[in-house]
Amino acid sequence: MLSTSLRVLPDAFGALAIAAAFAFLLTAPDSAIANGYQSPTGPRPVEFLINSQWQTGLHLVDSSTESLIMAKDGWLHTVDANKRTENMRPTSERYQPASAMQMRNQLRAEFGRDFDVVATQNFLVVQPRGRGNRWPDMFENSHRAFVEFMTKRGVRVRKGRFPMVAVVLPDARAMYAELDRLKIDVSRVAGIYANRCNRVLTHDGGRLSDIAATVRHEAAHQSAFNSGVHSRVNDTPSWITEGIGQMFEPESLAGGIVGSTHRIADRMNQESIRHLRNTLSLNRSDDMVRWVERLVDGDDAFRDQSSVHTAYAVSWAMMFYLAERDHTAFADVLHFTATRPPFENYRRGQRRIDFERIMGIDTVTFANRLTRYLNELP
Numbered sequence: 001m002l003s004t005s006l007r008v009l010p011d012a013f014g015a016l017a018i019a020a021a022f023a024f025l026l027t028a029p030d031s032a033i034a035n036g037y038q039s040p041t042g043p044r045p046v047e048f049l050i051n052s053q054w055q056t057g058l059h060l061v062d063s064s065t066e067s068l069i070m071a072k073d074g075w076l077h078t079v080d081a082n083k084r085t086e087n088m089r090p091t092s093e094r095y096q097p098a099s100a101m102q103m104r105n106q107l108r109a110e111f112g113r114d115f116d117v118v119a120t121q122n123f124l125v126v127q128p129r130g131r132g133n134r135w136p137d138m139f140e141n142s143h144r145a146f147v148e149f150m151t152k153r154g155v156r157v158r159k160g161r162f163p164m165v166a167v168v169l170p171d172a173r174a175m176y177a178e179l180d181r182l183k184i185d186v187s188r189v190a191g192i193y194a195n196r197c198n199r200v201l202t203h204d205g206g207r208l209s210d211i212a213a214t215v216r217h218e219a220a221h222q223s224a225f226n227s228g229v230h231s232r233v234n235d236t237p238s239w240i241t242e243g244i245g246q247m248f249e250p251e252s253l254a255g256g257i258v259g260s261t262h263r264i265a266d267r268m269n270q271e272s273i274r275h276l277r278n279t280l281s282l283n284r285s286d287d288m289v290r291w292v293e294r295l296v297d298g299d300d301a302f303r304d305q306s307s308v309h310t311a312y313a314v315s316w317a318m319m320f321y322l323a324e325r326d327h328t329a330f331a332d333v334l335h336f337t338a339t340r341p342p343f344e345n346y347r348r349g350q351r352r353i354d355f356e357r358i359m360g361i362d363t364v365t366f367a368n369r370l371t372r373y374l375n376e377l378p
């Protein structure tokens with residue numbers, strides 16, 4: 001089983017995906033945002049130049065330095081502000097996402113004859129030739145279990161606009177080469193969801209049981225960002241995105257063991273609960289109050305090696321508690337964060353105000369209840 005640390009970098013990339021495109025959103029103080037985001041008058045179709053080719057896309061938003069465009073295959077691209085006139089032009093063509101058939105052909109051309117592209121209802125899985133249905137079934141089952149889980153709790157789930165793409169490279173080395181090609185800088189990962197290209201990447205070079213939890217975690221990110229549970233173009237607090245990722249690591253939750261979810265111990269992320277029991281003193285709630293407030297207010301704990309494990313574990317606990325005990329608040333916090341305006345910086349004070357309003361209690365009371373709940377778990 002992999003330790004959570006192996007997911008740190010990809011998650012920083014995945015959850016704050018736009019980071020790749022709008023680097024300063026990651027770390028920017030409020031002033032950086034004040035200084036330049038404007039939405040064009042609603043998303044408009046444009047032609048834009050990428051890798052020496054003109055493509056049609058949807059122009060989403062401008063900053064002082066870049067324009068953000070969604071291509072027909074769901075990729076997010078940027079055009080430099082000072083190249084807008086050369087590299088971007090209006091078009092009368094309607095923007096229409098690529099069909100599964102078009103994307104399948106595109107993936108075949110991209111990956112060549114050593115790979116199959118297997119279509120399922122919701123996925124296009126690129127994998128080394130002749131690997132059968134194990135990976136396609138795993139992604140498809142994970143997504144279906146995700147949709148069912150959310151629907152049962154009153155979360156609005158919509159059908160994605162793009163077929164989801166999962167790329168299974170033959171081994172770790174090939175995966176890192178592919179990550180390099182996509183200019184994604186990570187190390188020591190078993191898989192990642194890259195928001196910019198809307199793909200999950202993993203590899204088939206080890207035992208599946210060693211990387212399965214990570215792949216389920218990343219697949220949950222992809223499901224969430226493609227079904228409207230999170231937005232790909234706004235800044236969702238990391239405790240929410242990572243709490244969801246952690247929650248879907250157990251095999252029973254991701255549809256891996258049919259009918260096994262009736263035992264709470266099977267639904268729990270055992271690694272997270274173990275970490276919490278070893279790290280925080282759960283006989284009082286002081287520790288939990290501090291952690292809940294830190295995660296509600298900002299995402300810094302996810303960027304610091306000394307706090308990142310606990311940040312993931314507490315995020316899991318917060319989302320798991322809501323998913324098990326308060327479906328209304330669980331659905332409300334997802335609905336609210338998914339519908340915030342694109343690219344609007346989510347300020348610390350506002351995060352706290354929204355949290356307390358949605359939960360109907362203050363952070364201290366929330367942390368007290370959460371601590372009590374964790375103590376009751378098997």
Ligand SMILES: [Zn+2]
Pocket residue numbers: 007011014217218221241242245
């Ligand atoms: Zn994650």
